Amino acid sequence: MDKWRKSSHSGPGDGNECVEIAASPTRIAVRDSKAPAEATLTFPTAAFTRFLEGLKEPDRREPA
Secondary structure, eight states: OOOOEEOTTOOTTTTTSOEEEEEOSSEEEEEETTOTTSOOEEEEHHHHHHHHHHHHSOOTTSOO
16 A cells, blocks of 8 residues: 555644545555554445545435
8 A cells, every 4th residue: 555644624623533545556545543553444446436426426315
């Protein structure tokens, strides 16, 4: 895995309460920055990309 990095949305005061990601050509790893030695979730790159795209889509469950 490449170097771990925090979200750019981590601001002052809560910058230690964030998830971190590390990428390789085939996998994305996610961990809690407060407990980096604990469990790490690992996803295929394509699945993680679809997950992020889904977060950006409007919620279709809301009434029009």
